[in-house]
Amino acid sequence: MHSDRIRFVTFNVRCGPSEDGPNHWDMRKGIFLDALGQMAPHILAVQECYPFQGDEIGMRFPNWGRIGVGRYHGVDAPERQCESRSGEHTYIFFDAVRYQADSCGAFWHSDTPDRPASTSWGNDLPRVTTWAVLRLRSSGRAFTVFNTHYHWDEPYRRKTTDLHLERVPRIAGGLPSVFSGDFNLPPDCETHARFTADAPEGLGLRDAWRLLGRSEEGAGTSHSFTGKPENRIDWILVSREFSPLSIEKVGFQRQGRFPSDHFPVLAELELRGE
Numbered sequence: 145m146h147s148d149r150i151r152f153v154t155f156n157v158r159c160g161p162s163e164d165g166p167n168h169w170d171m172r173k174g175i176f177l178d179a180l181g182q183m184a185p186h187i188l189a190v191q192e193c194y195p196f197q198g199d200e201i202g203m204r205f206p207n208w209g210r211i212g213v214g215r216y217h218g219v220d221a222p223e224r225q226c227e228s229r230s231g232e233h234t235y236i237f238f239d240a241v242r243y244q245a246d247s248c249g250a251f252w253h254s255d256t257p258d259r260p261a262s263t264s265w266g267n268d269l270p271r272v273t274t275w276a277v278l279r280l281r282s283s284g285r286a287f288t289v290f291n292t293h294y295h296w297d298e299p300y301r302r303k304t305t306d307l308h309l310e311r312v313p314r315i316a317g318g319l320p321s322v323f324s325g326d327f328n329l330p331p332d333c334e335t336h337a338r339f340t341a342d343a344p345e346g347l348g349l350r351d352a353w354r355l356l357g358r359s360e361e362g363a364g365t366s367h368s369f370t371g372k373p374e375n376r377i378d379w380i381l382v383s384r385e386f387s388p389l390s391i392e393k394v395g396f397q398r399q400g401r402f403p404s405d406h407f408p409v410l411a412e413l414e415l416r417g418e
Contacts, residue, residue, distance in 0.1 A: 148280050148415040149389070153185035154291070154324035154378050155408035156366075159192040161226040167369045167405070169197060176403035177204045179396040183410050187278070188237040189291035191326045194226075198235050209240040211248045212291075215270040217260040234274045234291045234325065246286060248276040251311055253295070253304040265303040267295035273308070273325075275315050280415075287385075287415060288316040292325035294335075305335045312347055320385035320415060323349055326406065330375050331360070339381055349381035352388040352411045365393055369405045380411050387414040 157176065160169035169176075177200065180188065188201075188208070195214070202210060214230035221228045238245065253271040254262035261270045273292040279285065290312060294304060312323065329335055331351060338346045353363065353376070364373025373393075382388065393407040 148283055148285060150413045150415060151184060151186045151410065152189070152322060152324070152380060152413055153183055153187070153408050153410050154189045154326075154380055156191040156293070156326045156378060156404060156406035157193045157197055158404045158406070159232060160194045160197045164369070167401075172401060172403055173197075173200055175396075175398050175401055177201070178398070179394065179403040179408065180205070182396060183394055183408065185410065186239045186242055187289060187322075189289065189324045190233070190235050190237070191291070191293040193233045193235050195230055195233065198233060201237060205237070207239060207241055208237045209243075209245060211236045211238070211245060211276045212274040213250050213260070213272070215252070215261060215272045217250075219261040221261065232293070234272055234293050236274055236276050236289055236291050238276070238278055242281060243278040244281060246277040246279050248274070249315070250274050251307070253300070253307060257307060257311070265300040266297055267300045269295065271295050271304070273311075277319065285415060285417070287320040287322065290315075290321065290323040290325075292323075292327070294325070294327045294329065296328050301329070301335055305338055309338065309347060313343070320417075321349070321383045322386065322413070323347070323381040324379060326378050328377050330377065331379065336379070347381075349383055352380045352382055352391050352413070355388050356391050358391065363393070365407045365409060367402070367405060367407060369402055371395065371397065371400070371402060373407070378406060378409050380409055382413060385415060385417055387416055388412070389414055
């Protein structure tokens, strides 16, 4: 029996083109990159990340690999020129010294999930899930990572959850899995219940926050740049091969300035098995 430990972070970075005044990306990117340096993740799953933000991360951490395509991948978006042919990414960054990527891909939240920028269920913006099969160089063990950013309202939420219930097991193929993202939902919702229910009704995943007995009081991960927690909408869900050893939302700041309008969530996960 052996184990492998993974420092995993999910982090909504707040889209760079947004007009956030003193919290604009150019004013906070140093704080953001320093927060990543302090957390020192082995794997980083980000949401709302534009390519220029991903480039900044890559320049600061040159040993990290990067996986993901934009929600408008290869598609002109005349109504959203800041995103045309690329746009928001749900990148998966990983320490390439520790891991190699065996395979990767993406799917869109629609009736045509393999068509970039597709929408079907009332979401006025395309949404994309990025996935990767990573292999530990030390032990040779492989596992899957899924990273997503949910829209809101129905029938989008129900249909997108249906899509994940079909796609996640097919892609994972029995490998251990971590499923993270900004779900724009509190954990007392149907989507969370379905992801954590046993198959075939659900994915059989477990919420690392709840596994460690953490309270929901004050657990909000969105905070609108105020530092005051709102809702716990950023989750790290794991399959049963993973044992969470610790988890925290990280309140990194500098003189009251925050790296994003979400707190990052950092978990140390132990991948158990023969």
